[in-house]
Amino acid sequence: MKRRVVLAGGGHAHLTVLKNLDRFIDKDHSVTLISPTTHHYYSGMGPGLLAGTYRPQEVRFHVKKMAEDRGAEFILGKVNRVAPGDRVLYTETEEKIEYDVVSFNTGSQVPLDGISDSAKEVYPVKPIDNLLMARNTILDRIDNEDLRLAVVGGGPAGLELAGGLRQIVKHKDGSARITLFAGSRLLGSLPEKARRYAYQALSDRQIAVVEGDAVQDINDGYLVTSKGREFQFDVLLLAWGIKPSRLFRGSGLPTDPNGGLLVNEFLQSVKYPEIFGGGDCICFQKKPLDKVGVYPVRENPILYYNLLAAITGGEMKPFEPQDRYLLIFNVGGGKGIFWKQNWIWRGRLAFYLKDYIDRKFMREFQVCGEPYEEE
Template sequence: MGKHLVLAGGGHAHMTVLARLDQFVGRGHRVTLISPSPYQYYSGMGPGLLAGTYRPQEVRFHIRKMIEAPGGSFLEDRVSGIDAAGKRLHLASGGDLSYDAVSFNTGSGVPLGSLDGGSPNVLPVKPIENLLRVRETLLSWKEKRPPRLLVVGGGPAGVELAGNLWRLLRELDREGNISLVGGSRILKAFPDRVRTLARRSLENRGIVLHQGVRTKSLAGKVALLSDGASIPFDLALVAVGVSPAPLFRDSGLATGEDGGLTVNAFLQSPDYPEIFGGGDCIHFAPSPLDKVGVHAVRQNPVLLHNLLAALDGGPLRPYLPPSAYLLILNLGDGRGILSRRGWTVDGRLAFLAKDYIDRRFMKKFQISGELKEEA
């Protein structure tokens, strides 16, 4: 008799399972996908989506069609609680759903903390759909004065967003003021050469960098900084790091310090072997992982194998994180910065390499006619 697999979230680590759902259905198993949206946007192409380098159809997967076409079920909902002992999920809509095995790939969010998240002018960079909202706002800008744009966060996301906001304004032939509050310093976890190249790129385009300070408040369309300075803004994008939702901790499951679901080398809960997870929402107990997309992408085949094994029996396969990974920043001017193992390359070829890698990943899983859809 078949069993019931539930996929909570249609993120990047679940793509291979969705693309090969026939392997589950063909063995008599039921598969249900729970997601708040029928689309899943690829975060790696988010800054390019903001700038207009990519159309929405080029950076999203139609996960509802992916699950339903082979015979699975889609629930447009969100998991609000987990009864691990009873093997049941509580849904935001008020219902419950039982499972034999469940895998979480619910991603992460931007914790606004003391920053004002109630204003429509202050948007976290996740979900990626927020970048479309910023783009639409600037496309329909009716004020006579130039828009004042603020990016909060000096990591890779903040740097890419600042550069691509510049690209968007240039494409619109519109003046604008862009500021980036980078905390202690931009790209602090990267080699000096990467930081220098990124800083020069942004400053040469008139983007104002505030380093050595942090943002204390964004209330009233004014950013108050830790040094007492203030920056008025019309739109603020917050990219101050990501963390999982409190779902796992609130449900009494083992978690890491950031609240991510604790999993072993098999991407499996050590306390509940029928619970799995991948991507940004997990705490990888063997060794904490950076919140970068490469892990979610590489966890794809491991989750496929292990979820089948959890349902049918058989040995599990461990996830072996790469000792080093490639990171390429899209600077928004047709150039990129490539970094790996201390090796740094910048220029047009770096961006083209990123573009090729991203498009290849999308092509592999855009199996539901996404590119032919209307926006």
């Protein structure tokens, strides 16, 4: 029997499905991909995109072409509402899309609370192509101005973005004051050795760090901290945390307190077995997972296998998240910080290893000639 499969979002966790759509289409099932953009940018290489280490073509997947080349329908848009009882999705334009099985990989967003409507040159870290816009803004101004560049966020993204900014300035032989607003504590959940390496990397790059005083309000050209201090900026990168959209909670689907779609070990909704999900938009019921790229990448083949099983009646595979994973931070200038359990080191080799892993992942799923696209 022909089944209607819908993929909402073309992110990391859907790439194996997209690459192997013939397994669905050849069995006479229909597949529809709904995505707000024709390309999906790989977040793991986002700081390198900002810094100019990578061209845009090297860090993105042409998800529209992946879908259409394999016989799927592509809809440029975003799912705004789910009617699970009717098995219907509604887009922002109220287009009605029926499904038998749907999978969500809609990612996350940076909360914009506390940002004035008048604030200009503020770039949330997601979507990733915002970083390209920020880079172009800086390049347009760096030759004629002594820029004040700010990064808000004390996690790994904030560290990497600050290093990327310094790389832009150094490459252009420009002048800029860069400040990282790290909230209560820079990399607060990491081992002390990793934090010490991060402080050293920032110091080496003449990046000031503000801790113990969270950013509270962001206005046009200046921000205000919880202690009432004001700091001026010309360009600000916002990386103070992420959360899923209001889509699932607003549609009455079971979620975690942050609004992430609550899924079981098969990456299915705990209430609606025809609804699946992966990446930052979900909450794994057995154990909430850190928002790191390794999990969407590893959910990738599991979603593919289980979506096939859902339409053929086969047995599903459980997703078994690893407790220990590798993180490598790109701190700019061709250097990195390596962290896995108690093994922590830094230097050029760390960046080379990260670069190798990232490029290998891109080669696996860049199947539409992306590196050769025009700007």
